[in-house]
Amino acid sequence: MTTATEELYQPPKVFLEQSNISNWMRQRGITGYDQLLERARNYEWYWAEMAKELAWFKPWDKTLEWKLPFSKWFVGAQFNIVHNALDRHMKTSTKNKVAYIWESEPGEVERWTYEQLWRETNRMANALKRLGVAKGDRVTIYLPMIPQLPIAMLACAKIGAVHSVVFSGFSSLALKDRIIDAESKVVITANATFRRGKAVALKANTDAAMTECPSVKNVIVVRRTQDAVTMQPGRDLWWDEAAKKESDQCDTVALDSEAILFTLYTSGTTGKPKGIVHVHGGYAVGTAATLKYVFDIKDKDIFWCAADIGWITGHSYIVYAPLMLGATSIMYEGAPDWPEPDRWWKILEREKVTILYTSPTAIRMHMKYGQQWAAKHNLSSLRLLGSVGEPINPEAWRWYYEHIGGNRCPIMDTWWQTETGCFLVSPLPITPLKPGSATKPLPGIDVDVVDSSGKPAPIGEGGFAVLKNPWPSMLRTIYKDPERYKQNYWSRWPGLYLTGDAAMKDEDGYIWFRGRADEVLNVAGHRLGTAEVESALVAHPAVAEAACIGVPHEVKGDVPKVYITLKIGQQPSEALVEELKKWVSTQIGPIARPEAIEFRDKLPKTRSGKIMRRLLKAQALGKEVGDISTLED
Numbered sequence: 001m002t003t004a005t006e007e008l009y010q011p012p013k014v015f016l017e018q019s020n021i022s023n024w025m026r027q028r029g030i031t032g033y034d035q036l037l038e039r040a041r042n043y044e045w046y047w048a049e050m051a052k053e054l055a056w057f058k059p060w061d062k063t064l065e066w067k068l069p070f071s072k073w074f075v076g077a078q079f080n081i082v083h084n085a086l087d088r089h090m091k092t093s094t095k096n097k098v099a100y101i102w103e104s105e106p107g108e109v110e111r112w113t114y115e116q117l118w119r120e121t122n123r124m125a126n127a128l129k130r131l132g133v134a135k136g137d138r139v140t141i142y143l144p145m146i147p148q149l150p151i152a153m154l155a156c157a158k159i160g161a162v163h164s165v166v167f168s169g170f171s172s173l174a175l176k177d178r179i180i181d182a183e184s185k186v187v188i189t190a191n192a193t194f195r196r197g198k199a200v201a202l203k204a205n206t207d208a209a210m211t212e213c214p215s216v217k218n219v220i221v222v223r224r225t226q227d228a229v230t231m232q233p234g235r236d237l238w239w240d241e242a243a244k245k246e247s248d249q250c251d252t253v254a255l256d257s258e259a260i261l262f263t264l265y266t267s268g269t270t271g272k273p274k275g276i277v278h279v280h281g282g283y284a285v286g287t288a289a290t291l292k293y294v295f296d297i298k299d300k301d302i303f304w305c306a307a308d309i310g311w312i313t314g315h316s317y318i319v320y321a322p323l324m325l326g327a328t329s330i331m332y333e334g335a336p337d338w339p340e341p342d343r344w345w346k347i348l349e350r351e352k353v354t355i356l357y358t359s360p361t362a363i364r365m366h367m368k369y370g371q372q373w374a375a376k377h378n379l380s381s382l383r384l385l386g387s388v389g390e391p392i393n394p395e396a397w398r399w400y401y402e403h404i405g406g407n408r409c410p411i412m413d414t415w416w417q418t419e420t421g422c423f424l425v426s427p428l429p430i431t432p433l434k435p436g437s438a439t440k441p442l443p444g445i446d447v448d449v450v451d452s453s454g455k456p457a458p459i460g461e462g463g464f465a466v467l468k469n470p471w472p473s474m475l476r477t478i479y480k481d482p483e484r485y486k487q488n489y490w491s492r493w494p495g496l497y498l499t500g501d502a503a504m505k506d507e508d509g510y511i512w513f514r515g516r517a518d519e520v521l522n523v524a525g526h527r528l529g530t531a532e533v534e535s536a537l538v539a540h541p542a543v544a545e546a547a548c549i550g551v552p553h554e555v556k557g558d559v560p561k562v563y564i565t566l567k568i569g570q571q572p573s574e575a576l577v578e579e580l581k582k583w584v585s586t587q588i589g590p591i592a593r594p595e596a597i598e599f600r601d602k603l604p605k606t607r608s609g610k611i612m613r614r615l616l617k618a619q620a621l622g623k624e625v626g627d628i629s630t631l632e633d
């Protein structure tokens with residue numbers, strides 16, 4: 001496999017001279033990118049330096065306690081991420097700075113200063129306390145992209161409760177499973193939200209989930225639209241009415257740095273989503289440091305991470321890291337191409353956004369609409385761009401660089417996962433870029449590409465991406481399931497964390513991520529387990545067996561395609577195809593809707609009865625099938 005190493009984009013002089021990372025290096029007498037990576041091989045030193053940039057109630061006794069595969073960072077420290085994200089700004093000029101410029105899909109704009117955000121967080125924290133939510137209790141948050149979403153998260157964290165945000169595009173069934181696993185006491189939702197001009201009934205979804213969630217004592221409902229909803233007396237309360245009763249002062253609880261901040265469910269290779277556990281101290285250090293040094297956040301920046309807070313990208317880079325840095329962020333509620341394909345560029349121009357962070361899927365969508373939509377707007381405020389969620393194809397990279405970044409803005413292709421909490425492989429703004437490569441591991445991070453025996457793969461050859469050292473914002477475990485944590489990430493090769501990604505390292509040490517190497521798809525930058533789609537389908541009365549594979553899609557990266565055998569007496573039909581697509585959509589959410597469904601009399605299986613998805617995939621892509629000696633049928 002060869003790489004286009006000749007296509008190198010050197011960092012602009014302004015970043016070499018004035019970026020946050022250059023200043024940091026200068027203060028320590030570090031003279032270049034390579035030397036920085038070399039010095040940070042002492043990763044405990046590096047992360048302790050990063051941790052010193054945050055405010056601790058009590059400093060740590062020990063930077064790291066590593067009992068493979070369980071890590072503790074900043075051991076013995078007392079900390080709360082909300083003290084860093086809000087409280088400490090009340091003593092500086094950041095108090096009156098705008099934290100969020102929020103735009104709704106219909107077009108209202110709200111500007112929330114740090115002080116306003118802090119006061120509303122305090123009120124909601126007091127409201128939660130009044131409902132009996134205490135330290136360690138779980139709260140499920142099922143909200144769209146409205147200011148109440150970060151406020152609800154911060155309110156939980158402030159009092160030491162654990163939030164579990166469920167993406168508002170998930171179905172009531174997906175919501176129910178996540179509430180049950182978390183055993184949440186309170187659910188926070190909205191009556192409805194807008195998506196492409198249509199109201200989405202979040203409260204109705206929540207009510208449907210609630211029939212099987214005995215742990216939930218109260219539901220707090222944000223009045224987002226005029227839509228009427230049924231409120232169950234004694235259980236349901238309106239956010240505005242609850243908040244109005246409370247004081248806007250609330251103490252932030254000092255927590256152990258290892259106290260759980262949140263769980264976030266993500267797909268794995270089984271049908272059951274995993275509750276990824278992140279903690280206050282280490283997560284704060286990893287996210288704040290990476291945002292500050294990768295995206296070079298300065299006081300005057302207007303940062304736009306155009307993700308949804310329902311995913312890890314939004315947790316880390318719309319909520320916690322920007323707030324800890326006292327940054328101003330854009331938060332937009334709706335679809336990027338609504339009502340016209342230049343909705344984003346309108347916002348970007350009006351607010352003079354300086355840093356834009358989005359996904360290859362979004363970039364490819366804009367490419368398809370054509371460059372004329374961005375060309376109508378003045379995007380010259382931009383100075384830095386970012387990409388996340390999937391490998392970016394060089395063609396999309398170059399389009400983004402030219403038509404959005406005006407051939408002037410370096411692109412930070414950040415590789416990471418829900419589990420890693422923060423970017424792990426990514427350029428800094430002083431790194432020479434190669435389109436399509438996330439470049440090198442960040443300082444303090446050790447990534448390798450290994451072959452199937454766990455030994456380093458030869459340069460230029462494909463293998464599996466693994467992590468060799470712990471890092472502060474790593475997941476601590478899977479909620480209520482430490483065995484699955486060990487099994488899933490640490491059992492394949494001793495001492496190596498399995499990312500699940502295929503990758504290649506080139507002769508310059510640059511890493512090229514190639515997509516998932518396991519039974520997980522990456523649909524429009526979102527993770528989806530093939531087993532989840534299959535188990536949704538076999539729950540349909542007509543379906544006997546189902547096999548899901550990912551097939552490439554021009555815009556979305558991968559999309560699910562399924563093969564189905566029907567129960568005796570059932571007939572394949574176009575109507576059934578439509579019904580099954582809709583079924584998956586309501587069982588999981590619209591992102592899981594299969595692109596294609598094919599009926600088969602039989603599915604190919606191994607002698608032990610496992611469906612050979614690999615074979616189906618090879619057939620679907622018209623590729624060589626490879627070794628099928630274990631095939632039964």
Ligand code: WT7
Pocket residue numbers: 266312313387388389390391392413414415416417418419438499500501513514515516522525526527
């Ligand atoms: C998977 C993690 C991290 C936030 C969004 C997704 C893929 C992520 C990149 C990138 C190539 C990427 C990987 C990873 N991925 N960023 N820059 N280049 N692949 O979070 O749902 O936890 O998915 O997304 O396959 O394992 P997630």
